[in-house]
Amino acid sequence: MTRGIGGAGLGERSEASRRHNVPMATTETFTRMDESTAEQWAEIGKQTFAHRDRVADSVLAMLRSLEAITDGFAVDQLEHSVQTATRAERAGADAEVVVTALCHDIGKAVSVPNHPEIAAAILKPYVRPEVHDMIRVHQDFQGRHYYAHFGGDPDARETHRAELDPEVFSLAERFADEWDQVAFDPDYDSEPLEHFEPLVREVFAQAKML
């Protein structure tokens, strides 16, 4: 049987492919990888690139889902996210830093305990290494402001000093101290998510590295 890319049979377009307007495969392709050809992989690469807009669509949907998470904070996680990004943008941060600020807690849509790693993994291909580092370590930098309540080390950020360039360490400090930890204010005039959508689409338009 001829199968579409991703395993859906022709005539059985998945909900995801309909949503992203993905055309069905027009040529036969493999049903097991050990029977694949270079031409089939070239077609997969071409279609993946052609439909790269779905990355931004997924990120925006995950951000919207954060509105349902408050968990005792003064604002929900979507407001916390746009407030962090608004503070970064108003401080003059560039597009990659602003989008990373917007997405820094996006992992909470899946799991709170390991949310920094989830967000860092999502952003890694799309931002420069120092911006990825900023988000990768953000929880330990935030710890200055609350780890003591859990018996943790408020200076946990110091465990990262040797591995980070001084400029990256400063960026991570600025992110945590000036933009993230203060972004729980219900009275702050945050920009709406829509304000950041063009930047999200710009940053997630193309992977810099895989």
Ligand SMILES: [Fe+2]
């Ligand atoms: Fe945060």
